[in-house]
Amino acid sequence: VKVEAIEVEGRKVYSVRAFNEGVASYLQRLPTLWVEGEVTELRRQQRWATVYLTLKDPDSGACLAAQMPRGQFDALRLDLVDGERVHAYGRPELYTQRGDFHLRVLTIERFGLGAHLAAIERLKQKLAAEGLFAAARKRPLPRIPSLVGLVTGNDAAAKRDVLSAITTRFPPAHVLVAETYVQGPRAAPAIATAIRDLCAHGADVIVLARGGGSFEDLLPFSDERVVRAVAGCSVPVVSAVGHEQDTPLCDLAADVRASTPSVAGRLVVPDLAELRASLDRAHILLGRGARRIVEQHGRRLAGTRERLSRAPLLVLERRSSRLETAHARLRALSPRATLERGYAIVRSGDRLVREPPAAGEQLDVEVARGRFGARAD
Amino acid sequence: LSAQTFEQAQAELEQIVERLERGDVGLEELTKLWERGEELYRRLAAQLADAQGRIEELARRLDAEGAD
Numbered sequence: 001v002k003v004e005a006i007e008v009e010g011r012k013v014y015s016v017r018a019f020n021e022g023v024a025s026y027l028q029r030l031p032t033l034w035v036e037g038e039v040t041e042l043r044r045q046q047r048w049a050t051v052y053l054t055l056k057d058p059d060s061g062a063c064l065a066a067q068m069p070r071g072q073f074d075a076l077r078l079d080l081v082d083g084e085r086v087h088a089y090g091r092p093e094l095y096t097q098r099g100d101f102h103l104r105v106l107t108i109e110r111f112g113l114g115a116h117l118a119a120i121e122r123l124k125q126k127l128a129a130e131g132l133f134a135a136a137r138k139r140p141l142p143r144i145p146s147l148v149g150l151v152t153g154n155d156a157a158a159k160r161d162v163l164s165a166i167t168t169r170f171p172p173a174h175v176l177v178a179e180t181y182v183q184g185p186r187a188a189p190a191i192a193t194a195i196r197d198l199c200a201h202g203a204d205v206i207v208l209a210r211g212g213g214s215f216e217d218l219l220p221f222s223d224e225r226v227v228r229a230v231a232g233c234s235v236p237v238v239s240a241v242g243h244e245q246d247t248p249l250c251d252l253a254a255d256v257r258a259s260t261p262s263v264a265g266r267l268v269v270p271d272l273a274e275l276r277a278s279l280d281r282a283h284i285l286l287g288r289g290a291r292r293i294v295e296q297h298g299r300r301l302a303g304t305r306e307r308l309s310r311a312p313l314l315v316l317e318r319r320s321s322r323l324e325t326a327h328a329r330l331r332a333l334s335p336r337a338t339l340e341r342g343y344a345i346v347r348s349g350d351r352l353v354r355e356p357p358a359a360g361e362q363l364d365v366e367v368a369r370g371r372f373g374a375r376a377d
Numbered sequence: 378l379s380a381q382t383f384e385q386a387q388a389e390l391e392q393i394v395e396r397l398e399r400g401d402v403g404l405e406e407l408t409k410l411w412e413r414g415e416e417l418y419r420r421l422a423a424q425l426a427d428a429q430g431r432i433e434e435l436a437r438r439l440d441a442e443g444a445d
Contacts, residue, residue: 294432311394
């Protein structure tokens with residue numbers, strides 16, 4: 001295609017059509033390739049020759065308009081609906097009349113099992129690297145939840161199992177049920193929204209329950225939006241999705257993984273009868289403990305009191321025995337003991353006679369058993 | 378004085394008894410210590426009786442509620 005420019009005052013100028021055709025012919029040189037995305041805004045009408053759809057990246061939200069001849073699309077018998085993941089094989093194209101860019105699709109393949117598994121594995125690696133599945137993130141469940149949030153399908157056996165397990169074990173439990181799509185392309189955003197809504201309504205634990213299903217049925221529970229909603233939930237999440245052998249990524253992000261919806265129900269509430277019994281036991285022990293402490297103090301105080309009442313007498317006895325000893329020693333030192341041995345005390349008036357007195361001096365002699373007068377020679 | 382806790386009063390009483398039992402106490406101090414000891418004993422005994430009474434009262438009230 002030759003793109004004609006016109007000369008205006010020495011400047012090369014292109015008409016819109018010429019410009020578009022130029023770009024279109026440039027795009028035609030790009031290779032035909034596979035694009036992976038989620039189908040949205042699928043428009044197919046009997047009277048249209050072309051089927052229009054938009055391919056979208058689920059995580060980044062980037063969009064690409066795509067179109068395919070209706071005959072070819074119908075021949076694939078895909079029955080595609082919005083939200084499904086596909087691989088589209090085509091090449092970029094510019095609609096020159098409108099300057100619209102799109103992918104001209106030659107064929108579409110629904111995401112196969114292998115592709116799904118590979119995509120889940122990639123997502124698992126990415127989220128694990130972010131630490132979303134780390135054991136350190138797991139939170140304990142509340143012992144007695146004030147409001148249990150339940151995310152489940154409407155009229156599902158899973159819902160009935162969770163509710164009956166909860167009410168059997170703990171009849172006064174409050175449960176708020178958020179019924180959502182649990183399979184198909186609309187499920188993932190609906191589940192993520194339900195989790196956030198239940199948090200906003202004050203749930204302090206959330207149960208995510210879905211019975212068993214095919215691999216494709218359980219895909220929404222490995223969707224990045226759901227896994228992030230579970231990991232980012234402000235309250236603990238119990239995941240009971242599919243059967244024991246299924247491990248959707250939401251199980252890894254949840255705080256507790258339950259093997260079945262019934263088990264999940266039993267995990268989130270305490271056994272009321274058991275709770276009553278342990279409360280009664282605690283009550284009895286409380287009374288016993290309090291009484292024992294008072295008794296212990298009472299015994300200790302009584303012992304101390306007895307010692308106290310004996311103590312002053314003890315002190316006095318010790319004192320008086322010391323007094324007796326001193327007295328005995330005092331007596332031992334008395335001059336009387338000396339007189340007993342035959343000595344005498346001689347006085348002249350009041351004065352003790354220590355030197356020979358003058359002749360004729362009147363003396364007073366004291367001996368052990370009395371006294372008598374004498375005169376000096 | 379009344380700012381003393383049960384445990385503090387108990388410790389003081391026991392110290393007084395130990396001193397008296399060792400006997401290194403003057404006669405004037407003996408009377409003082411003994412009176413102080415008796416006062417501490419009366420207060421501690423009253424506090425214990427009060428605690429006991431409150432426990433029994435609570436137990437009776439809870440039993441009455443439990444019987445409803």
